[in-house]
Amino acid sequence: MTSVMTHRRLATALTAYGLLALAVLAVAPLVGTEHVSVSRILAGLFSSAPNVDFDIFFYHRIPRVMLAFAVGGTLAVAGGALQVALRNPLAEPFILGVSGGGAVGAVLAISVPGLFFRFGPLSTVQVFSLAGCLAAILVIYRVASRREGVSMATILLAGVTVNILCGAAILLIRYLASPHLLVAMDRWIMGGLDVVGYGELLTLAPLLIPGLGLLLFQAHALNLLAFGGDMAAGHGVQVAAVQRKVIIGMGLITAATVSLSGPIGFVGLIIPHGVRRLSGADHRLVLPACFCLGGAFLALCDLVARTVIAPTEMPVGIITAIVGGPVFIRILLRQKG
Amino acid sequence: MTCDLLTVEAVTYGYAGSDWRLGPCSFSVQKGEILGIIGPNGSGKTTLLKLTAGVLTPQAGVVHLKGRPTAEMTRKEMARQVAYLPQHVQTFFDYGVEDVVAMGRFPHAKGFGFLTAQDMEAVDRALVQTRTEAFRNRPLSHLSGGEMQRVLLASVIAQAPKVLLLDEPTGALDIHHQVRFFNLLSDLVASGMGVVVVTHELNLAGLFSHRLLLVSGGAITHQGPPGNLLTPDILYEVYGEEIVVSTHPSANRPVVLPATGKKKEGETAP
Numbered sequence: 374m375t376s377v378m379t380h381r382r383l384a385t386a387l388t389a390y391g392l393l394a395l396a397v398l399a400v401a402p403l404v405g406t407e408h409v410s411v412s413r414i415l416a417g418l419f420s421s422a423p424n425v426d427f428d429i430f431f432y433h434r435i436p437r438v439m440l441a442f443a444v445g446g447t448l449a450v451a452g453g454a455l456q457v458a459l460r461n462p463l464a465e466p467f468i469l470g471v472s473g474g475g476a477v478g479a480v481l482a483i484s485v486p487g488l489f490f491r492f493g494p495l496s497t498v499q500v501f502s503l504a505g506c507l508a509a510i511l512v513i514y515r516v517a518s519r520r521e522g523v524s525m526a527t528i529l530l531a532g533v534t535v536n537i538l539c540g541a542a543i544l545l546i547r548y549l550a551s552p553h554l555l556v557a558m559d560r561w562i563m564g565g566l567d568v569v570g571y572g573e574l575l576t577l578a579p580l581l582i583p584g585l586g587l588l589l590f591q592a593h594a595l596n597l598l599a600f601g602g603d604m605a606a607g608h609g610v611q612v613a614a615v616q617r618k619v620i621i622g623m624g625l626i627t628a629a630t631v632s633l634s635g636p637i638g639f640v641g642l643i644i645p646h647g648v649r650r651l652s653g654a655d656h657r658l659v660l661p662a663c664f665c666l667g668g669a670f671l672a673l674c675d676l677v678a679r680t681v682i683a684p685t686e687m688p689v690g691i692i693t694a695i696v697g698g699p700v701f702i703r704i705l706l707r708q709k710g
Numbered sequence: 711m712t713c714d715l716l717t718v719e720a721v722t723y724g725y726a727g728s729d730w731r732l733g734p735c736s737f738s739v740q741k742g743e744i745l746g747i748i749g750p751n752g753s754g755k756t757t758l759l760k761l762t763a764g765v766l767t768p769q770a771g772v773v774h775l776k777g778r779p780t781a782e783m784t785r786k787e788m789a790r791q792v793a794y795l796p797q798h799v800q801t802f803f804d805y806g807v808e809d810v811v812a813m814g815r816f817p818h819a820k821g822f823g824f825l826t827a828q829d830m831e832a833v834d835r836a837l838v839q840t841r842t843e844a845f846r847n848r849p850l851s852h853l854s855g856g857e858m859q860r861v862l863l864a865s866v867i868a869q870a871p872k873v874l875l876l877d878e879p880t881g882a883l884d885i886h887h888q889v890r891f892f893n894l895l896s897d898l899v900a901s902g903m904g905v906v907v908v909t910h911e912l913n914l915a916g917l918f919s920h921r922l923l924l925v926s927g928g929a930i931t932h933q934g935p936p937g938n939l940l941t942p943d944i945l946y947e948v949y950g951e952e953i954v955v956s957t958h959p960s961a962n963r964p965v966v967l968p969a970t971g972k973k974k975e976g977e978t979a980p
Contacts, residue, residue, distance in 0.1 A: 377808045377833070380824050462802045521767070593823045597813055599803050603796035606765040608869065609789030609817030654803035657822050 378655045386652050390665035397669040398442060401676050402434035406683040432570055438672050440568045444630045445640050445671025446664035447581060451623045452641030453663045454588045457595045458619040459525050465642035466627040469528065470535030472636035474509025475502040477539045479561045484550040494572025499632045506628030509535050514620060522613025523620055563688035564635035566675050573633055580629040587622035591615050592656040637690045639697030640667050646704050714738045715904040716873050721761045721771030732757045732928045734771055739873055739904040744895055746919030747908040750948060754928045755908045756797060756877055763794035763875050789817035793871035797878045799862055807861050808846045811836055814868030836868035839894060855882030876907045892918040912966040916940050924948065940964035
């Protein structure tokens with residue numbers, strides 16, 4: 374199990390994770406509150422006659438499953454890389470204040486009635502939360518920047534502080550806001566994957582794809598960084614550059630997911646640990662596997678969220694916490710033993 | 711002079727927010743020698759080694775590798791010739807022994823660093839040299855402290871460096887493993903490597919090193935062959951008088967023993 378990473382082993386393992394992801398991607402859009410028939414969907418492909426099954430499948434189900442998959446996968450990759458860069462197994466993408474900044478932006482946008490504009494397919498709330506996320510990451514990056522790189526101890530404290538400040542700002546906005554807006558704020562903070570069409574995901578792809586690429590290219594160096602900066606530097610890793618790239622890449626992709634779906638917890642924390650348990654700690658496999666498993670996990674959680682109390686929906690963040698919490702406690706108990 | 715692999719010239723360093731300063735320190739490492747760095751806790755041994763390895767950048771002074779300033783080299787270029795093993799190495803994640811040894815090939819790797827046949831050969835050789843091949847397929851978390859240190863040494867040997875910089879590599883080893891460890895270092899230098907080892911084991915340093923550096927209070931106070939350095943006068947000055955210097959029964963080398971009885975209240979190390 375712990376044999377050294379080769380092309381072959383990487384390919385085999387990634388094929389397995391990829392097949393799992395494909396299976397979830399294929400099945401999840403077919404399940405939902407409204408029954409859709411496969412034959413009617415296929416019929417819709419070849420005719421322009423009005424076809425409800427086809428519309429539900431292509432404009433609601435598939436975009437939603439894809440969004441869930443992209444968000445889950447992205448958060449897991451961000452968490453997996455951040456746990457190594459911060460050398461903290463409890464790190465997750467929201468620990469650095471990104472979600473806090475995003476929440477302030479979103480809550481601010483909701484609190485101003487009549488503030489409706491669209492930026493391409495993005496809503497006011499999404500634009501504001503994206504701005505909040507990026508502002509938060511910029512602040513912590515500036516605070517923790519040193520001549521010789523980014524201080525990982527400082528960035529963690531800065532992130533926690535930003536989250537606390539954002540929490541206070543949210544309370545203030547909620548206190549001042551009209552009470553009927555509070556429900557909308559709560560719903561955003563719980564995280565959700567409501568989406569119609571592909572526009573939002575496509576608009577944020579320019580953040581997601583370079584950010585993910587930046588993280589994936591650090592995978593080999595991250596293995597050494599897991600043993601500490603001195604060990605990594607002694608083996609030829611440009612530690613400061615790798616840390617900087619991880620923070621920037623992680624910041625961009627987390628900002629994108631938070632603005633798309635709100636803060637969805639647990640995925641970025643537990644999936645990387647699960648992957649390491651399943652297939653070892655080599656991050657050349659861990660990071661891409663995180664994308665597959667995180668994506669599949671969130672798509673399945675969302676499937677539960679949108680069917681379990683039909684005809685209404687549950688916020689998916691509750692499902693990820695209910696499933697993820699006990700799994701994580703189990704991991705911790707096993708590590709102790 | 712022609713044998714100098716690595717020369718350190720008047721390097722200095724100070725940590726932000728602290729008055730403590732190291733240096734200026736100068737020394738060189740020759741091909742085929744073990745250079746022991748000894749000195750009391752907090753004297754600057756580790757900082758000096760980090761400056762030598764290029765893990766810290768000296769505030770003044772230069773390090774030359776075979777005549778070329780290391781500041782001009784990329785980290786990977788440097789790591790292909792100079793390997794550095796820090797004192798404290800630990801990880802939260804469960805890597806396998808072979809993974810860790812293969813990490814030594816990082817500076818030689820291209821792209822995502824899959825091992826070539828040549829890399830695999832270097833890994834196998836390092837595992838054999840450190841007698842760790844028996845547990846090559848075990849996870850790191852299943853090893854004892856001593857086994858772990860040998861695996862980490864295998865990782866820097868797999869790096870195939872010209873100079874090996876080791877910071878207290880025998881801290882967790884039993885006495886027979888310590889001797890084996892230093893014997894291994896002797897084999898490595900016999901094949902042309904230069905080894906610098908920071909250690910608290912004065913006796914091992916005295917027995918196996920060709921030369922010693924004594925670091926005290928942020929400066930190299932003495933350097934020379936062990937016989938010239940491990941003398942009562944020099945050691946009392948640095949370590950206080952709670953020690954006795956004697957001669958090894960079978961080798962003509964000084965050994966340092968704890969003194970009996972006397973409990974002296976006085977200055978120990980600066």
